[in-house]
Amino acid sequence: MTTALLTGTPSTFFKGSPLIQCITNEITCESMANALLYVNSKPIMADDIREFPELFKQIDGVLLNLGQFSVAREEQISQASHYAKEHGKPTVIDSVGVSVSPLRRKLVIELLKNEPEVVKGNTSELRHLVGLASLGRGVDGHESDQEKEALLELGKALGQLQKKYPKTTFLATGKVDLIVVEGSLILLENGVPELDQLTGTGDVVGAIIASLLAQGETIQDSTVGAVSYFNRCGERAKEKCEEPIGLESFKYHLYNELSTLYQRNDWWTSIKGVRYES
Numbered sequence: 684m685t686t687a688l689l690t691g692t693p694s695t696f697f698k699g700s701p702l703i704q705c706i707t708n709e710i711t712c713e714s715m716a717n718a719l720l721y722v723n724s725k726p727i728m729a730d731d732i733r734e735f736p737e738l739f740k741q742i743d744g745v746l747l748n749l750g751q752f753s754v755a756r757e758e759q760i761s762q763a764s765h766y767a768k769e770h771g772k773p774t775v776i777d778s779v780g781v782s783v784s785p786l787r788r789k790l791v792i793e794l795l796k797n798e799p800e801v802v803k804g805n806t807s808e809l810r811h812l813v814g815l816a817s818l819g820r821g822v823d824g825h826e827s828d829q830e831k832e833a834l835l836e837l838g839k840a841l842g843q844l845q846k847k848y849p850k851t852t853f854l855a856t857g858k859v860d861l862i863v864v865e866g867s868l869i870l871l872e873n874g875v876p877e878l879d880q881l882t883g884t885g886d887v888v889g890a891i892i893a894s895l896l897a898q899g900e901t902i903q904d905s906t907v908g909a910v911s912y913f914n915r916c917g918e919r920a921k922e923k924c925e926e927p928i929g930l931e932s933f934k935y936h937l938y939n940e941l942s943t944l945y946q947r948n949d950w951w952t953s954i955k956g957v958r959y960e961s
């Protein structure tokens with residue numbers, strides 16, 4: 684199973700020390716910076732566009748998160764996407780809250796023209812992005828959008844979108860995570876429901892994808908690797924909690940796992956998922 688899901692050598696994941704430029708939201712910014720440090724990466728959250736010409740020569744990967752939208756943030760994200768393209772830096776777009784207003788969807792569609800490696804969001808966000816009915820509220824996904832039929836409908840729609848933007852991989856997160864990569868579909872099944880109850884879990888997954896891309900892993904390995912690593916950390920964190928599970932304890936164990944699990948040379952053996960060829 685894992686040979687089909689990960690094509691490279693997972694023992695090398697998280698062993699580089701890439702510098703990741705993140706333009707993100709104030710709510711989860713610190714969690715994201717810590718999560719990157721915990722997986723051996725270096726975060727920088729630099730959002731003054733006057734620095735971009737110099738900065739983008741130095742960084743290894745880019746994470747652009749739409750969580751807190753503003754006139755200034757829109758300009759920062761657009762400029763960052765432009766410089767990432769110019770300097771060939773792998774880029775992840777997190778379409779957080781894309782259904783909040785048409786402004787966010789318009790920006791994501793515009794950013795697709797710069798061929799980002801990955802566009803992600805929770806399942807409800809990606810349903811909205813492709814024009815399907817979505818029950819997401821604010822930045823949170825809805826369980827109904829994650830049911831099997833809704834997920835397959837989304838997989839088909841993302842497959843169509845990928846025909847227009849073939850260089851971009853799409854990731855929809857939730858109970859089951861869906862990846863559309865090079866016309867093929869991957870479903871991943873690790874994780875625990877508590878991950879949906881902490882803010883910033885999707886944001887952190889986006890940053891870890893950027894980190895793996897920046898270390899030279901393929902788009903498929905970076906996406907599968909980041910989601911599955913994070914979700915395995917969630918599973919192990921839950922095992923360490925007493926019932927009933929206090930979410931602060933869960934969070935404590937989750938971030939401890941993030942900083943330690945990759946050091947074990949077998950973390951990937953418990954990845955659950957399947958890849959359907961196109």
Ligand SMILES: Nc1ncnc2c1ncn2[C@@H]1O[C@H](COP(=O)(O)OP(=O)(O)O)[C@@H](O)[C@H]1O
Pocket residue numbers: 804805806822823824856857858859860873874875876877878879882883884885886888910913914
């Ligand atoms: N019900 C669930 N069961 C297992 N894993 C989940 C569940 N909900 C979310 N996750 C995992 O938590 C992470 C964040 O996903 P999600 O909550 O969809 O993103 P966001 O925080 O952007 O809304 C992903 O790795 C996803 O697989």
Ligand SMILES: Cc1ncsc1CCOP(=O)(O)O
Pocket residue numbers: 708710711750751779780822823881882883884885886887
């Ligand atoms: C609560 C909130 N509001 C704007 S961004 C944000 C955090 C979203 O984090 P995630 O996408 O990981 O749920």
Ligand SMILES: [Mg+2]
Pocket residue numbers: 777779780804805822885886
């Ligand atoms: Mg999100």
